[in-house]
Amino acid sequence: MNIKISEKAGFCFGVKRAMGLAWRELCEEHDKQIYALGPLIHNKQAVEKYEERGLVTADDIEEIPSDVKMIIRSHGVSKSIYDRADEKELEVVDTTCPFVKKIHDIVKENYDKGKKIILIGDKNHPEVIGINGWCNNSAIIIKTIDEAKELELDPEVDYCSVAQTTMNLEVYGNMVDILKQKSDKIDFNNTICSSTKARQEAARELASEMDCMVVIGGKHSSNTQKLVGICKEVCPTFAIETRDDLDVEEIKKYENVGITAGASTPDWIIDDIIEYLKSL
Structure with missing residues (x-):
């Protein structure tokens, strides 16, 4: 088995x-x-390591x-969370990704100017929430090309468009083209982070050279699932969190195996899977 890992795999700068x-x-x-x-x-495995060290995970600030x-x-939070933290006298350790923080600033600045915000991303993802x-939860949120086609815009309204940092670059480009036809009063900000772009492009390139791809990352990781979708367009793809998820008999059928990993996947998980594949 010939194993090749993508040049862009594992923790991004923000994570x-x-x-x-x-x-x-x-x-x-x-x-x-x-x-x-x-x-x-x-990434469940990484979070467990931190909780073993004493971290307590809470789903709600209350x-x-x-x-x-x-x-x-790193996903960032709304302005109301910072306000509530002050009220509760919490000492905040802010690890919001700088790329995400930049989107907060763009949204707040344009919302304060009276523009309507169009947010391209998954409405259920914590980054998008x-x-x-930062615009009083008033953004128009769309995720798919079909949603962009169905969207009705007011010709008298000024809009500002931003994107979730982990959006699929190709899908984003198609959605922008559709929105441009609906209004000439949209200020577009391509806020997909450079790491996401490079990771997606590297995954697509590697997949074109391999017989199959293994994408390592959390099942709830948005950027990991984008990589899965991209690789599946090119070749058979296995989406796994750990080596226990591998279908050993199936992957043995392939000679050239490519590996990539989401931005929330620690190096030790990637290394463990590579060593396991080599042992096969």
Whole structure:
């Protein structure tokens, strides 16, 4: 079996930064309990390591007691969360990805100018929920080309468009073309992060050279699922979280196996799967 790993696989800059900041907090000596508002990243195995170190994960800020430390994860949160944290006298450790923070700034600035926000992304994803919170939860949120086609825009209204950082680049481009036909008063901001673009392009290129692809990452990770979709367009693809998810008998049928991984996938999981594949 010939195994080749994508040049762009594993932790992106934002996730690596967030995980490093969180781990540093857990390793420091202090008398405050540390909570994370939502899972630090969409990788169960990595989150479990942090919880073993003492991190407590809460799904809602109201579950977090006053006067403790609260980590805001890399996905970012709405303005109302910061306001509530102040009210509860929480010490905030903000690990929001700088690329996401930039979108917050764009949205708030344009919303304050009176523009209507169009947000291209998954309305149920924490990053999108957080972004929407910087325009008083008033954004028009669309995820698919069909939704873009069905969208009706007011010709008298000024719009500002932003995108979830992990959007599929090709889908985003098609949606922008559709929106341009509906209004000439849209200020488009391509906020898909450079890491996502490079990761998707590298995955597509590798998939074209391989007999099959293995995509490693959390089942709830948006950027991982985008990679799965891209690779499936090119060749047979296995989507796994750990080596236990591998269909061994099926993957043995392939000689050239490509590997890529989502932005929330730690190196130790990737290395473990590579070593396992080599042992086959």
